[in-house]
Structure formats: structure tokens, C-alpha cells
Amino acid sequence: xxxxxxxxxxxxxxxxxxxxxxxxxxxxxxxxxxxxxxxxxxxxxxxxxxxxxxxxxxxxxxxxxxxxxxxxxxxxxxxxxxxxxxxxxxxxxxxxxxxxxxxxxxxxxxxxxxxxxxxxxxxxxxxxxxxxxxxxxxxxxxxxxxxxxxxxxxxxxxxxxxxxxxxxxxxxxxxxxxxxxxxxxxxxxxxxxxxxxxxxxxxxxxxxxxxxxxxxxxxxxxxxxxxxxxxxxxxxxxxxxxxxxxxxxxxxxxxxxxxxxxxxxxxxxxxxxxxxxxxxxxxxxxxxxxxxxxxxxxxxxx
Numbered sequence: 435x436x437x438x439x440x441x442x443x444x445x446x447x448x449x450x451x452x453x454x455x456x457x458x459x460x461x462x463x464x465x466x467x468x469x470x471x472x473x474x475x476x477x478x479x480x481x482x483x484x485x486x487x488x489x490x491x492x493x494x495x496x497x498x499x500x501x502x503x504x505x506x507x508x509x510x511x512x513x514x515x516x517x518x519x520x521x522x523x524x525x526x527x528x529x530x531x532x533x534x535x536x537x538x539x540x541x542x543x544x545x546x547x548x549x550x551x552x553x554x555x556x557x558x559x560x561x562x563x564x565x566x567x568x569x570x571x572x573x574x575x576x577x578x579x580x581x582x583x584x585x586x587x588x589x590x591x592x593x594x595x596x597x598x599x600x601x602x603x604x605x606x607x608x609x610x611x612x613x614x615x616x617x618x619x620x621x622x623x624x625x626x627x628x629x630x631x632x633x634x635x636x637x638x639x640x641x642x643x644x645x646x647x648x649x650x651x652x653x654x655x656x657x658x659x660x661x662x663x664x665x666x667x668x669x670x671x672x673x674x675x676x677x678x679x680x681x682x683x684x685x686x687x688x689x690x691x692x693x694x695x696x697x698x699x700x701x702x703x704x705x706x707x708x709x710x711x712x713x714x715x716x717x718x719x720x721x722x723x724x725x726x727x728x729x730x731x732x733x734x735x736x
Contacts, residue, residue: 462735463497463536472736473664482663482733485543486707491561491732492540500733502530502662503566504709505590505614506546506556507725508635510673510692510701511574512715518597519651520720521572521605521621522635522642522673522684522694523549523704523711526556526728527590527614528658529566536562536732548704548725549712555589556709559728566590566614569725572635572673572714573603573621586633591615594633594642594652594675594684594714597622605633605642619644619652619675632675632694635711637687642672650682651675654711657689662731673711673723676701686713692723 469481483491505526513520526546546559546568556568570589573596585603586593592606595618605618619633619642630650634642637655645652654672661667671691674684683694683701690705692713697720701713704726712723 461497463493463499464495465734466492466494471663475664479736480733481736482731484663485545485730488544490540490542493536493538496536496538499534499536500532500662501534501561501564502660502731503559503561503564504528504670504728505558505566505568506548506728507704507709507711508555508569508571508587508589508593509549509551509725510712510714510722511572511593511596511632512720512722513575513596517678517717518630519632519645519676519678519694519716520574520596520714520722521586521594521618521632522654522675522714523572523725524569524589524591524593524606524618524635525615525637525657525670525672525711526569526709527566528638528670529564529614530660543730545730546728548727551722551724555587556725559730561730566728567609569709569711570606570618572632572722586618591636591638591655591672592618594618594635595621596632597630597645608636616641616655618642621645631677631684632714634675634684635672637672637689637691638670643684645675651677651684651694651714653684654687654691656687657710662733669708671710673704673713676714676716676720678716690726695720
């Protein structure tokens with residue numbers, strides 16, 4: 435594996451020529467590609483590389499880096515010709531780690547795609563063995579599925595549950611024990627769900643909200659903030675649940691989550707390159723929002 439946590443106690447069996455600074459401390463890696471930007475904090479200057487699509491990075495001298503990877507967000511659900519609010523899409527998995535050791539060489543950077551409308555969860559982002567998994571699709575109903583109904587799909591953060599006629603579907607579960615995100619919110623379970631909203635998709639910083647009942651979709655879970663580029667930026671919000679009526683579809687979670695849609699409207703898609711989930715839809719012709727694409731950022735001290 436090309437990137438890992440480093441403990442100085444195990445350096446005796448490794449070749450680290452060029453990785454040690456004066457006094458024996460591990461130095462930042464040297465990268466030959468032109469950086470996206472740089473900033474100075476505490477007297478130290480940092481360069482960073484921001485990847486909005488898949489590419490490669492060339493490390494000329496091995497050393498330490500900070501990395502942020504976010505998988506593609508899941509799409510919001512749809513109810514395929516039926517009433518009731520569908521679930522919001524879950525955010526892509528969120529992984530930020532400092533003090534990782536990058537080996538010299540040219541390495542592939544994979545940026546995950548957001549889930550297509552009512553079709554897919556997001557795909558993962560990867561760099562040198564580190565992976566941020568894709569977000570889960572919001573729950574809903576689709577004739578292409580074997581039993582029609584489906585719950586919020588598991589993912590880095592999971593999709594919200596769907597309210598459709600007399601069948602309630604729960605939100606999904608965040609994969610990897612929630613290490614990269616949060617669960618999706620549930621839909622209610624009364625005798626008639628056709629006027630009820632869907633649950634919100636999970637975000638990197640919070641679970642998706644349950645639908646509170648008629649005329650109310652659950653809000654998407656909030657995202658998480660990072661200062662890897664020198665200023666605080668929030669990413670990876672969950673999508674809001676759709677709502678049958680014109681009252682209160684779920685808001686998208688902070689960091690780019692798409693808002694849920696009202697009856698027969700198109701829900702908002704997750705913001706590109708934040709890994710946010712798309713909003714769930716509602717009604718016989720409503721369209722769920724697509725998931726936002728992911729991102730990979732690498733930072734080194736110079």
C-alpha cells in the first residue's frame with residue numbers, strides 16, 4: 435500500500451531516504467504537479483491539490499501529507515407513478531486523515547461519481563489504498579426492482595426511507611459501522627402513507643431526519659467541515675425527503691445536500707464535488723435529484 439499511518443518506531447526496517455527533515459523529523463512529501471493553491475498558517479506554508487475528477491498525482495519525494503476523500507453522493511428516490519414522498523440520498527463516505535506517508539511515484543486519483551437519478555448510489559473515491567465509499571440511494575418504488583419497493587440503501591451515509599401508499603420503508607444504515615457517515619431517516623408507519631413525506635438522507639456530520647408525518651419530508655443530515663484548503667468548507671450533506679403536498683419537503687443538509695421535491699416536481703440535486711445526496715421526489719411524475727460527485731484533496735507542507 436502506498437499511503438499509511440507512520441510511526442517512527444517502525445522506521446528501522448524501511449527505506450526513508452529523502453523523507454527526513456533536519457533533526458530526524460518526517461518531512462512533507464514533494465509533489466511535482468502544479469498545486470491548486472497554497473496558504474500559510476502558524477508560520478508554515480502548505481500546498482494543496484484539489485481533484486474534481488479522476489486524474490493522477492506525482493510524488494517526487496516520499497513523505498507526509500494530509501488527505502481528504504469524499505465518495506459520490508446517492509441519488510434521491512422516486513415513487514415511480516405513485517404518491518408519497520421518497521427518501522433523500524445519502525452523502526458519500528467522508529475520510530480525512532493527517533500524517534499519512536506517500537511513497538514516491540505517479541499514483542491514480544479516482545473521484546467518485548454521484549448516483550444517477552432514481553438509479554444508483556454514488557461510487558467511491560480512492561487514493562493509494564484509501565477509499566471513501568459512495569452514498570446510498572434514497573428509498574422509493576421502482577417497477578424495475580423485483581418487489582417494487584426498496585428501503586433507503588446503505589452507503590458511506592445511507593439513503594432515507596420512503597412513504598408510499600400503505601408500505602413504510604426505513605432509512606438505510608451507514609457502512610463500516612458509521613466510520614464515514616451516518617444513517618438515513620425513516621418514513622412513518624400509519625395506515626395511509628400516500629400524503630406523507632420521505633426520510634432525509636444521512637450526512638457526514640449527522641443522521642438524516644425522520645419524516646414527521648403529513649406534509650413534511652425529513653431534512654438531510656448536515657455535512658462536515660474541513661480546513662484542508664486553509665478555510666473552513668462544509669461538504670457531504672444528505673438529501674432531503676420528498677413531500678406529497680406543497681407544504682414542507684425536507685431541506686438538504688449543510689454542505690450541498692439537495693432539497694426534497696413537492697408533488698410532481700423535480701427535487702434538487704446534490705452539489706457537484708461535495709459528495710452530497712440528492713433530494714427525494716413525490717407524486718406520479720416527480721423526479722429525484724442526482725447525487726453530487728465526490729472530491730479528493732491532498733495537502734503537504736513546503
